[in-house]
Amino acid sequence: MRLGIFMIFWMVFPFLYSQTVVDNGNAPGKYEINFVEDLRFGMDEDRDEFIWPDPATKVIPSSKGYMYIVDPQENRIMEFNPNGEYVRMVAAPGQGPGELIGIKGFTILADGTAIAVDGPIFADQKLILFDSKLKFVKEFRQPTVKFVPQTSLFAPDGKHFFTMMINRGGESGKVILQNCILRTDDFQVKVNVSQAIRPLGDDDFAKTWRDFIVWQLQMNFGGFGVASFDTDGHLYTAMSNRYEITKWRPNLQGKALVIKRDHKPVVRSEEHVTALVDFFCEGLSFSNAMRELFTPAFKKDILKRADAGPVKNPIFGLIGMEDGRLMVIHDVDYVTRKNVADIFSAEGVYLGQTLFNDSALLGQEDNFETRMTFKNGFAYSAITDEDGDNRAVRYRYQLKPVARGKASE
Numbered sequence: 540m541r542l543g544i545f546m547i548f549w550m551v552f553p554f555l556y557s558q559t560v561v562d563n564g565n566a567p568g569k570y571e572i573n574f575v576e577d578l579r580f581g582m583d584e585d586r587d588e589f590i591w592p593d594p595a596t597k598v599i600p601s602s603k604g605y606m607y608i609v610d611p612q613e614n615r616i617m618e619f620n621p622n623g624e625y626v627r628m629v630a631a632p633g634q635g636p637g638e639l640i641g642i643k644g645f646t647i648l649a650d651g652t653a654i655a656v657d658g659p660i661f662a663d664q665k666l667i668l669f670d671s672k673l674k675f676v677k678e679f680r681q682p683t684v685k686f687v688p689q690t691s692l693f694a695p696d697g698k699h700f701f702t703m704m705i706n707r708g709g710e711s712g713k714v715i716l717q718n719c720i721l722r723t724d725d726f727q728v729k730v731n732v733s734q735a736i737r738p739l740g741d742d743d744f745a746k747t748w749r750d751f752i753v754w755q756l757q758m759n760f761g762g763f764g765v766a767s768f769d770t771d772g773h774l775y776t777a778m779s780n781r782y783e784i785t786k787w788r789p790n791l792q793g794k795a796l797v798i799k800r801d802h803k804p805v806v807r808s809e810e811h812v813t814a815l816v817d818f819f820c821e822g823l824s825f826s827n828a829m830r831e832l833f834t835p836a837f838k839k840d841i842l843k844r845a846d847a848g849p850v851k852n853p854i855f856g857l858i859g860m861e862d863g864r865l866m867v868i869h870d871v872d873y874v875t876r877k878n879v880a881d882i883f884s885a886e887g888v889y890l891g892q893t894l895f896n897d898s899a900l901l902g903q904e905d906n907f908e909t910r911m912t913f914k915n916g917f918a919y920s921a922i923t924d925e926d927g928d929n930r931a932v933r934y935r936y937q938l939k940p941v942a943r944g945k946a947s948e
Contacts, residue, residue, distance in 0.1 A: 558794045561887035565801040568891030571941050572882055574918060574934040580623035581921075581930030588617055588625045591929045594822075594902045596921045598931045600914040601647050606931060607673075608921075614639035616655065618673065623931065629673050630655065637667055637675030644691030644700075649772075652676075654723070656691040656702075660825065664688060666723070690908045694768045698723055699791065701732075701766040701774075713738060714751070718764035720774065720791070729791055732764025732776050745832055749841060752819050756845035759815070760807075762852060769859030770913065777867075779852040784867065786887065798865070798887040804850040805870050812847045813838075814873035856901055856909045861916070864890070868900050868909065876923065882938070890938060897922035899932070 581589050593612035600606050604621035607629060614632035616639070619625055630639050643656040643664060651671035657678075658664035664687065665680040693700040699720050706715045714737050720730035735758050737750075762780025769775070773795070774787040786796035820833040820841075855878075856868040863885025869892070870879040878900035882890045899920045902908050911920040918934040 558797060559887070560797045561799065563798070563800040563883075563887075563889040566889060568882075568889055569941060570882075570891040570938045572891050572893040572936065572938050574893060574895070574936045576932055577917065577935045578623055578933040579930055580619070582928040583930070586625070591921070592927075594898075594923055594927070594929070595908055596902075596929045597645070597908075597910060598912065598919045598921050598933075599645055599647055600912060600917070600919045600933075602651065602915065604915055606919060606933070607645065607647070608931060609642060609645045611642050614642055616642070616645055619931070629669070630667070630675070636678060639667075643688045644693070644702075646691075646693035646697075646700075647673075648693065648697045649695040649770075652697070654693055654697055654700075656688055656700075658687075662687065692767065692909075693723070694774070695770060695772050699729055699774070701768070703763075714754075716755070716758065718766070720766065720776075730766075730774070730776065730787075732766055733762070733778060735763075744828070745837070748823070748829070748832060749837065749844075752816075752823070752841050753844045755819060756816065756841070756847075760845065760847050760852070765854060765856050767857035767859045767865075767909065769863060769865065770861050771863055773859070773863070775857045775859060775865055777854050777857060779854045782853040784854075784857065784865070784883075786865075796887050798883055800881065800889055802853045802869065804853075807847055807849060807851045808874075810874045811851075811872060812845075813842065816842050816845070818873060858900070858909050858911050858913070860913045866900075866911070871898075871901050876925070891941070895920075897924055 591608055591610040593610060595611045597609045598606050599609060606619045608617045608619065615628060616630040618627050618629050630637060632639050639657050641657055641659045645655045647653045653669040653673055655667040656664055657667055663680060665678050667678045668676045670676050687706055688702040688704040691700050691702045699722060701720050703718045717734045718732045719728045722729050737754050762778050765779055766774060766776045772789045774791060775784055777784040782800050782802050784798040785794050788795045816838050820838060824830045851870060853869060854867055855871045858866040860866055865883045867881045868878060869881050876896060876898045878895045878898060879892060880900055881892050884890055899922045900909060900911050902910055911918055918936050920932050921929050922932050923929050
Protein backbone atom coordinates (compact mmCIF):
# COMPACT_ATOMS: atom_id res chain seq x y z
CA MET A 540 0.00 0.00 0.00
CA ARG A 541 2.79 2.42 0.93
CA LEU A 542 4.64 1.59 -2.28
CA GLY A 543 1.49 2.31 -4.30
CA ILE A 544 1.06 5.69 -2.62
CA PHE A 545 4.72 6.49 -3.26
CA MET A 546 4.40 5.59 -6.97
CA ILE A 547 1.31 7.79 -7.35
CA PHE A 548 3.16 10.67 -5.65
CA TRP A 549 6.12 10.15 -7.99
CA MET A 550 3.86 10.21 -11.06
CA VAL A 551 1.88 13.27 -9.97
CA PHE A 552 4.85 15.31 -8.67
CA PRO A 553 7.85 14.25 -10.81
CA PHE A 554 9.18 17.80 -10.83
CA LEU A 555 10.26 17.39 -7.22
CA TYR A 556 12.81 14.79 -8.25
CA SER A 557 13.73 15.33 -11.91
CA GLN A 558 16.43 17.74 -12.98
CA THR A 559 18.43 18.39 -16.12
CA VAL A 560 22.23 18.39 -16.16
CA VAL A 561 23.91 20.71 -18.66
CA ASP A 562 27.63 19.98 -18.95
CA ASN A 563 29.23 22.74 -21.01
CA GLY A 564 32.65 21.08 -20.95
CA ASN A 565 35.28 23.50 -22.23
CA ALA A 566 33.27 24.66 -25.23
CA PRO A 567 33.96 28.33 -26.02
CA GLY A 568 31.26 30.95 -25.72
CA LYS A 569 29.45 31.94 -28.89
CA TYR A 570 28.51 35.43 -27.73
CA GLU A 571 30.24 38.68 -26.92
CA ILE A 572 28.91 40.43 -23.83
CA ASN A 573 29.48 44.15 -23.98
CA PHE A 574 28.87 46.40 -20.96
CA VAL A 575 28.96 50.12 -21.72
CA GLU A 576 28.85 52.72 -18.97
CA ASP A 577 25.66 54.77 -19.22
CA LEU A 578 25.76 56.82 -15.99
CA ARG A 579 28.20 57.47 -13.16
CA PHE A 580 27.82 59.53 -9.99
CA GLY A 581 29.23 59.64 -6.48
CA MET A 582 32.54 60.79 -5.06
CA ASP A 583 33.04 63.57 -7.62
CA GLU A 584 30.09 65.53 -6.20
CA ASP A 585 31.00 67.82 -3.32
CA ARG A 586 28.07 66.80 -1.12
CA ASP A 587 27.75 64.38 1.78
CA GLU A 588 24.92 62.47 0.06
CA PHE A 589 27.35 61.44 -2.70
CA ILE A 590 30.13 60.16 -0.43
CA TRP A 591 29.79 56.49 0.55
CA PRO A 592 33.10 55.28 2.04
CA ASP A 593 32.11 51.68 2.80
CA PRO A 594 33.39 49.04 0.30
CA ALA A 595 30.11 47.17 0.84
CA THR A 596 28.09 50.06 -0.63
CA LYS A 597 25.40 48.78 -3.02
CA VAL A 598 23.13 50.26 -5.68
CA ILE A 599 19.57 48.87 -5.67
CA PRO A 600 17.39 49.93 -8.65
CA SER A 601 13.61 50.17 -8.78
CA SER A 602 11.39 49.26 -11.74
CA LYS A 603 11.05 53.00 -12.47
CA GLY A 604 14.82 53.47 -12.73
CA TYR A 605 15.32 55.15 -9.37
CA MET A 606 18.50 54.08 -7.58
CA TYR A 607 18.85 53.47 -3.85
CA ILE A 608 22.32 53.73 -2.36
CA VAL A 609 22.85 51.46 0.66
CA ASP A 610 25.70 52.95 2.71
CA PRO A 611 26.60 50.55 5.57
CA GLN A 612 29.23 52.81 7.13
CA GLU A 613 26.85 55.72 7.66
CA ASN A 614 23.79 53.43 8.10
CA ARG A 615 21.57 55.15 5.57
CA ILE A 616 19.58 54.41 2.41
CA MET A 617 19.29 57.28 -0.07
CA GLU A 618 17.15 57.72 -3.16
CA PHE A 619 18.52 59.06 -6.46
CA ASN A 620 16.51 59.65 -9.62
CA PRO A 621 17.34 58.03 -13.02
CA ASN A 622 19.70 60.94 -13.77
CA GLY A 623 21.73 60.30 -10.60
CA GLU A 624 20.34 63.33 -8.74
CA TYR A 625 19.75 63.08 -5.01
CA VAL A 626 16.06 62.95 -4.02
CA ARG A 627 15.68 62.02 -0.35
CA MET A 628 16.77 59.93 2.60
CA VAL A 629 14.73 56.70 2.77
CA ALA A 630 16.24 55.44 6.03
CA ALA A 631 18.61 57.33 8.33
CA PRO A 632 20.85 56.25 11.21
CA GLY A 633 19.21 56.12 14.62
CA GLN A 634 17.51 54.02 17.27
CA GLY A 635 13.89 54.72 16.34
CA PRO A 636 11.39 52.77 14.20
CA GLY A 637 12.60 52.54 10.61
CA GLU A 638 16.03 53.90 11.52
CA LEU A 639 19.29 51.99 11.00
CA ILE A 640 22.05 50.93 13.37
CA GLY A 641 23.71 48.24 11.23
CA ILE A 642 22.26 47.77 7.74
CA LYS A 643 22.93 44.24 6.39
CA GLY A 644 20.80 44.19 3.27
CA PHE A 645 18.12 46.00 1.28
CA THR A 646 15.96 44.61 -1.53
CA ILE A 647 13.18 46.16 -3.62
CA LEU A 648 10.66 43.41 -4.29
CA ALA A 649 8.72 42.67 -7.47
CA ASP A 650 5.63 44.53 -6.20
CA GLY A 651 7.65 47.69 -5.49
CA THR A 652 7.73 47.30 -1.70
CA ALA A 653 11.07 46.78 0.05
CA ILE A 654 12.73 44.97 2.95
CA ALA A 655 15.85 45.88 4.90
CA VAL A 656 17.79 43.79 7.42
CA ASP A 657 19.26 45.79 10.27
CA GLY A 658 20.94 45.29 13.63
CA PRO A 659 24.22 45.69 15.55
CA ILE A 660 27.24 43.52 14.82
CA PHE A 661 27.08 40.02 16.33
CA ALA A 662 23.55 40.58 17.62
CA ASP A 663 20.03 39.54 16.64
CA GLN A 664 18.55 41.40 13.69
CA LYS A 665 15.22 42.88 12.66
CA LEU A 666 13.45 43.23 9.33
CA ILE A 667 12.23 46.69 8.27
CA LEU A 668 9.34 46.82 5.79
CA PHE A 669 8.65 49.69 3.35
CA ASP A 670 5.61 50.29 1.15
CA SER A 671 5.66 50.83 -2.63
CA LYS A 672 6.57 54.51 -2.11
CA LEU A 673 9.51 53.41 0.04
CA LYS A 674 7.91 54.80 3.19
CA PHE A 675 8.49 52.97 6.47
CA VAL A 676 5.65 50.58 7.41
CA LYS A 677 6.81 48.42 10.31
CA GLU A 678 9.65 46.32 11.67
CA PHE A 679 9.74 42.96 13.36
CA ARG A 680 12.11 40.30 14.67
CA GLN A 681 11.87 36.68 15.73
CA PRO A 682 13.02 36.64 19.38
CA THR A 683 13.22 32.84 19.47
CA VAL A 684 15.56 32.62 16.45
CA LYS A 685 19.20 33.65 16.67
CA PHE A 686 19.81 35.41 13.38
CA VAL A 687 23.10 37.28 12.94
CA PRO A 688 23.62 37.93 9.20
CA GLN A 689 26.58 39.51 7.51
CA THR A 690 24.63 39.95 4.26
CA SER A 691 21.10 39.35 2.99
CA LEU A 692 19.49 39.03 -0.46
CA PHE A 693 15.72 38.51 -0.84
CA ALA A 694 13.78 36.66 -3.51
CA PRO A 695 11.62 38.95 -5.72
CA ASP A 696 8.46 37.94 -3.83
CA GLY A 697 10.12 38.46 -0.44
CA LYS A 698 9.23 34.98 0.87
CA HIS A 699 12.84 33.75 1.18
CA PHE A 700 16.26 35.30 1.46
CA PHE A 701 19.88 34.21 1.20
CA THR A 702 22.20 35.11 4.05
CA MET A 703 25.67 34.43 5.35
CA MET A 704 25.29 34.51 9.12
CA ILE A 705 27.58 33.99 12.08
CA ASN A 706 26.38 32.78 15.49
CA ARG A 707 28.80 33.17 18.40
CA GLY A 708 28.33 31.84 21.89
CA GLY A 709 25.25 30.26 23.34
CA GLU A 710 24.94 26.90 25.05
CA SER A 711 26.60 25.06 22.16
CA GLY A 712 29.98 26.65 22.85
CA LYS A 713 30.50 26.87 19.08
CA VAL A 714 30.87 29.43 16.34
CA ILE A 715 28.68 28.54 13.36
CA LEU A 716 29.02 30.17 9.97
CA GLN A 717 26.08 29.23 7.76
CA ASN A 718 25.29 30.25 4.19
CA CYS A 719 21.62 29.42 3.74
CA ILE A 720 18.17 30.31 2.47
CA LEU A 721 15.76 31.39 5.23
CA ARG A 722 12.00 31.81 5.22
CA THR A 723 11.20 35.46 5.81
CA ASP A 724 8.19 34.89 8.06
CA ASP A 725 9.94 32.77 10.70
CA PHE A 726 13.69 32.80 9.82
CA GLN A 727 13.75 29.00 9.54
CA VAL A 728 16.36 27.42 7.25
CA LYS A 729 14.82 26.26 3.96
CA VAL A 730 18.03 25.38 2.09
CA ASN A 731 21.41 24.96 3.77
CA VAL A 732 24.02 25.82 1.12
CA SER A 733 27.07 25.42 3.37
CA GLN A 734 27.94 25.31 7.06
CA ALA A 735 31.14 25.38 9.09
CA ILE A 736 31.51 24.95 12.87
CA ARG A 737 34.40 25.62 15.24
CA PRO A 738 34.80 25.88 19.03
CA LEU A 739 34.60 29.27 20.69
CA GLY A 740 37.91 30.93 21.46
CA ASP A 741 39.39 31.24 24.93
CA ASP A 742 39.95 34.40 26.96
CA ASP A 743 43.02 35.37 24.93
CA PHE A 744 41.76 38.31 22.84
CA ALA A 745 44.49 38.19 20.19
CA LYS A 746 44.43 34.39 19.80
CA THR A 747 40.63 34.30 19.57
CA TRP A 748 40.51 36.79 16.70
CA ARG A 749 43.55 35.31 14.98
CA ASP A 750 41.94 31.87 14.94
CA PHE A 751 38.60 33.32 13.85
CA ILE A 752 40.12 35.07 10.82
CA VAL A 753 42.19 32.00 9.95
CA TRP A 754 39.02 29.92 10.09
CA GLN A 755 37.20 32.29 7.72
CA LEU A 756 40.15 32.34 5.34
CA GLN A 757 40.38 28.55 5.31
CA MET A 758 36.68 28.37 4.39
CA ASN A 759 37.30 30.98 1.72
CA PHE A 760 40.14 28.94 0.26
CA GLY A 761 38.48 25.56 0.77
CA GLY A 762 34.97 26.41 -0.43
CA PHE A 763 31.80 28.15 0.79
CA GLY A 764 28.20 28.40 -0.34
CA VAL A 765 26.99 31.15 -2.66
CA ALA A 766 23.50 31.92 -3.95
CA SER A 767 21.39 34.39 -5.91
CA PHE A 768 17.86 34.90 -7.21
CA ASP A 769 17.06 35.97 -10.76
CA THR A 770 14.25 38.40 -11.58
CA ASP A 771 11.88 35.47 -12.26
CA GLY A 772 12.36 34.15 -8.74
CA HIS A 773 14.61 31.18 -9.51
CA LEU A 774 17.21 30.43 -6.85
CA TYR A 775 20.76 29.50 -7.87
CA THR A 776 23.16 27.85 -5.42
CA ALA A 777 26.74 26.60 -5.65
CA MET A 778 29.83 25.73 -3.68
CA SER A 779 32.73 27.98 -4.58
CA ASN A 780 35.26 25.14 -4.86
CA ARG A 781 33.63 23.38 -7.83
CA TYR A 782 32.11 24.67 -11.05
CA GLU A 783 28.61 23.30 -10.57
CA ILE A 784 25.53 25.49 -10.12
CA THR A 785 22.04 24.30 -9.16
CA LYS A 786 19.00 26.17 -10.46
CA TRP A 787 15.90 25.68 -8.31
CA ARG A 788 12.28 25.80 -9.37
CA PRO A 789 10.16 28.80 -8.25
CA ASN A 790 9.30 28.76 -4.52
CA LEU A 791 12.09 26.18 -4.06
CA GLN A 792 9.87 23.35 -5.35
CA GLY A 793 12.76 21.06 -6.22
CA LYS A 794 15.89 21.35 -8.34
CA ALA A 795 15.38 22.11 -12.02
CA LEU A 796 18.85 22.32 -13.52
CA VAL A 797 22.50 21.58 -12.79
CA ILE A 798 25.02 23.67 -14.77
CA LYS A 799 28.63 22.52 -15.16
CA ARG A 800 31.64 23.91 -16.95
CA ASP A 801 35.29 22.90 -17.23
CA HIS A 802 37.66 25.70 -16.32
CA LYS A 803 41.34 26.49 -16.48
CA PRO A 804 42.69 26.82 -12.90
CA VAL A 805 43.73 30.36 -11.97
CA VAL A 806 46.93 30.59 -9.93
CA ARG A 807 46.56 32.21 -6.51
CA SER A 808 49.44 34.70 -6.19
CA GLU A 809 51.06 35.63 -2.89
CA GLU A 810 50.01 39.26 -3.48
CA HIS A 811 46.39 38.17 -3.89
CA VAL A 812 46.40 36.21 -0.62
CA THR A 813 48.14 39.03 1.28
CA ALA A 814 45.56 41.49 -0.03
CA LEU A 815 42.74 39.17 1.05
CA VAL A 816 44.15 38.97 4.59
CA ASP A 817 44.33 42.78 4.65
CA PHE A 818 40.71 43.04 3.50
CA PHE A 819 39.46 40.64 6.16
CA CYS A 820 41.35 42.51 8.88
CA GLU A 821 40.17 45.92 7.67
CA GLY A 822 36.59 44.67 7.62
CA LEU A 823 36.88 43.77 11.32
CA SER A 824 38.54 47.03 12.38
CA PHE A 825 35.44 48.31 14.14
CA SER A 826 37.23 49.45 17.32
CA ASN A 827 40.59 50.88 18.37
CA ALA A 828 41.47 47.58 20.06
CA MET A 829 40.87 45.67 16.81
CA ARG A 830 42.88 48.16 14.74
CA GLU A 831 45.81 47.94 17.18
CA LEU A 832 45.65 44.15 17.00
CA PHE A 833 46.20 43.94 13.24
CA THR A 834 49.95 44.57 13.15
CA PRO A 835 52.11 43.34 10.22
CA ALA A 836 53.38 40.47 12.42
CA PHE A 837 49.80 39.50 13.34
CA LYS A 838 48.77 39.42 9.66
CA LYS A 839 51.87 37.43 8.75
CA ASP A 840 50.96 34.81 11.36
CA ILE A 841 47.42 34.62 9.94
CA LEU A 842 48.78 34.20 6.42
CA LYS A 843 51.03 31.34 7.50
CA ARG A 844 48.26 29.46 9.32
CA ALA A 845 45.57 29.91 6.64
CA ASP A 846 47.36 27.73 4.01
CA ALA A 847 45.84 29.24 0.88
CA GLY A 848 46.69 26.57 -1.67
CA PRO A 849 48.07 27.09 -5.21
CA VAL A 850 44.90 27.91 -7.19
CA LYS A 851 41.74 29.94 -6.72
CA ASN A 852 38.25 28.54 -6.42
CA PRO A 853 36.36 28.61 -9.75
CA ILE A 854 33.34 30.49 -8.33
CA PHE A 855 33.33 33.66 -6.21
CA GLY A 856 29.64 34.52 -6.45
CA LEU A 857 26.41 34.27 -8.45
CA ILE A 858 24.28 37.09 -9.86
CA GLY A 859 20.83 36.40 -11.28
CA MET A 860 20.16 38.45 -14.40
CA GLU A 861 17.01 39.29 -16.34
CA ASP A 862 15.44 36.88 -18.86
CA GLY A 863 16.62 33.92 -16.80
CA ARG A 864 20.32 34.41 -17.53
CA LEU A 865 22.96 33.86 -14.86
CA MET A 866 26.29 35.59 -14.21
CA VAL A 867 28.94 33.50 -12.44
CA ILE A 868 31.83 35.47 -10.92
CA HIS A 869 34.71 33.26 -12.00
CA ASP A 870 37.77 35.23 -10.87
CA VAL A 871 38.48 38.11 -8.50
CA ASP A 872 41.84 39.84 -8.17
CA TYR A 873 42.11 41.83 -4.92
CA VAL A 874 45.27 43.58 -6.13
CA THR A 875 44.14 44.85 -9.55
CA ARG A 876 40.42 44.95 -8.61
CA LYS A 877 39.56 43.09 -11.82
CA ASN A 878 36.56 40.73 -11.87
CA VAL A 879 35.89 38.08 -14.52
CA ALA A 880 32.39 36.66 -15.06
CA ASP A 881 30.88 33.85 -17.13
CA ILE A 882 27.31 34.23 -18.41
CA PHE A 883 24.85 31.38 -19.00
CA SER A 884 21.46 31.23 -20.70
CA ALA A 885 18.24 30.33 -18.86
CA GLU A 886 18.80 26.78 -20.16
CA GLY A 887 22.26 26.61 -18.59
CA VAL A 888 24.25 27.00 -21.82
CA TYR A 889 27.54 28.89 -21.58
CA LEU A 890 27.29 32.12 -23.59
CA GLY A 891 30.58 33.88 -22.99
CA GLN A 892 32.83 35.78 -20.61
CA THR A 893 33.23 39.42 -19.63
CA LEU A 894 35.73 41.50 -17.62
CA PHE A 895 35.03 44.33 -15.15
CA ASN A 896 37.35 46.76 -13.44
CA ASP A 897 37.16 48.44 -10.01
CA SER A 898 35.52 45.50 -8.16
CA ALA A 899 32.22 46.03 -9.99
CA LEU A 900 31.02 42.48 -9.21
CA LEU A 901 32.40 41.72 -5.76
CA GLY A 902 33.29 44.16 -2.99
CA GLN A 903 36.93 44.28 -1.98
CA GLU A 904 36.46 43.63 1.74
CA ASP A 905 33.54 41.23 1.58
CA ASN A 906 33.99 37.94 -0.20
CA PHE A 907 30.30 37.08 0.21
CA GLU A 908 28.60 40.26 -1.02
CA THR A 909 27.99 40.66 -4.76
CA ARG A 910 27.58 44.21 -6.02
CA MET A 911 25.86 44.12 -9.41
CA THR A 912 22.07 44.10 -9.89
CA PHE A 913 20.11 43.75 -13.14
CA LYS A 914 16.88 45.66 -13.77
CA ASN A 915 15.09 47.46 -16.62
CA GLY A 916 17.58 46.17 -19.19
CA PHE A 917 20.48 47.76 -17.30
CA ALA A 918 23.17 46.55 -14.91
CA TYR A 919 23.75 48.63 -11.77
CA SER A 920 26.78 48.51 -9.51
CA ALA A 921 29.00 50.36 -7.07
CA ILE A 922 32.64 50.47 -8.11
CA THR A 923 35.74 51.18 -6.02
CA ASP A 924 38.80 52.92 -7.49
CA GLU A 925 42.43 52.54 -6.44
CA ASP A 926 41.98 55.23 -3.76
CA GLY A 927 39.08 53.33 -2.19
CA ASP A 928 36.45 55.85 -3.40
CA ASN A 929 33.04 54.50 -4.42
CA ARG A 930 30.80 55.55 -7.28
CA ALA A 931 27.47 54.29 -8.60
CA VAL A 932 27.50 53.10 -12.21
CA ARG A 933 24.72 52.09 -14.58
CA TYR A 934 25.64 49.99 -17.62
CA ARG A 935 23.90 49.18 -20.86
CA TYR A 936 24.69 45.65 -21.94
CA GLN A 937 24.28 43.58 -25.06
CA LEU A 938 24.85 39.99 -26.07
CA LYS A 939 25.67 39.43 -29.72
CA PRO A 940 27.14 36.47 -31.67
CA VAL A 941 30.93 36.52 -31.92
CA ALA A 942 32.55 37.00 -35.26
CA ARG A 943 33.35 33.84 -37.19
CA GLY A 944 36.63 32.31 -36.05
CA LYS A 945 36.49 34.11 -32.70
CA ALA A 946 35.10 32.76 -29.44
CA SER A 947 35.02 33.69 -25.78
CA GLU A 948 36.99 31.50 -23.35
